Amino acid sequence: GNSVTQMEGPVTLSEEAFLTINCTYTATGYPSLFWYVQYPGEGLQLLLKATKADDKGSNKGFEATYRKETTSFHLEKGSVQVSDSAVYFCALSDKSGGSNYKLTFGKGTLLTVNP
Amino acid sequence: NAGVTQTPKFQVLKTGQSMTLQCAQDMNHEYMSWYRQDPGMGLRLIHYSVGAGITDQGEVPNGYNVSRSTTEDFPLRLLSAAPSQTSVYFCASSRDRAGYGYTFGSGTRLTVV
Numbered sequence A: 001g002n003s004v005t006q007m008e009g010p011v012t013l014s015e016e017a018f019l020t021i022n023c024t025y026t027a028t029g030y031p032s033l034f035w036y037v038q039y040p041g042e043g044l045q046l047l048l049k050a051t052k053a054d055d056k057g058s059n060k061g062f063e064a065t066y067r068k069e070t071t072s073f074h075l076e077k078g079s080v081q082v083s084d085s086a087v088y089f090c091a092l093s094d095k096s097g098g099s100n101y102k103l104t105f106g107k108g109t110l111l112t113v114n115p
Numbered sequence B: 001n002a003g004v005t006q007t008p009k010f011q012v013l014k015t016g017q018s019m020t021l022q023c024a025q026d027m028n029h030e031y032m033s034w035y036r037q038d039p040g041m042g043l044r045l046i047h048y049s050v051g052a053g054i055t056d057q058g059e060v061p062n063g064y065n066v067s068r069s070t071t072e073d074f075p076l077r078l079l080s081a082a083p084s085q086t087s088v089y090f091c092a093s094s095r096d097r098a099g100y101g102y103t104f105g106s107g108t109r110l111t112v113v
Helices: none
Strands: A003-006 A011-014 A019-021 A023-026 A031-038 A044-050 A056-059 A062-065 A075-077 A086-094 A103-105 A109-114 B004-007 B010-013 B019-025 B031-038 B042-051 B054-057 B064-066 B076-078 B087-094 B108-112
Touching: A003 A086, A003 A103, A011 A019, A019 A109, A023 A031, A023 A086, A031 A062, A044 A062, A103 B042, B004 B087, B010 B019, B019 B031, B019 B087, B042 B064
Parallel strands: A011 A109, B010 B108
Antiparallel strands: A003 A023, A019 A075, A031 A044, A031 A086, A044 A056, A056 A062, A062 A075, A086 A103, A086 A109, B004 B019, B019 B076, B031 B042, B031 B087, B042 B054, B064 B076, B087 B108
């Protein structure tokens, strides 16, 4: 079956620090990969996505590259801000077989950025 | 604003009571899903639908029913609430099977006492 493993938190950084949140996956087909962000008290928002190998998703200074050889989709940001404090979820959607329509999520990583 | 609307935002139930969590989207999305979010567990799929009249079970369907009579609405029914169903519930919809990702509602926080 499909699964997503992401680094456990919490992660605490100072403002302007470099961020990496690791994410690896297993999938039976050819998945699309996503990072979602959940701000306190809110639902999940799509942060970025990549639909095929070597694609780079980017948004709001965050980036992640779809690495098929290492089955990874690590999230990075060069300089975090206090407003980036949130829970980040890595997810995949497998495009093959009967699992076309479902997202499989990692457990989430809580990021806290201090001024 | 276009999006996914969930009601209610908060609910407290007694064990054994039933209720329906409402979900509506106005984006004409075919694909809709219900997830529950529990601490340390991430999000787990309860039920999903690929179009009006078509539903299927996810990872954790026991104790929940769904139906999809219209494209817009996808209600989740708790048949006989149990404390193990205390959770935050999210509804999501998507235009595309895999490429676009889902739009999530703001969630319903349910407590069963």
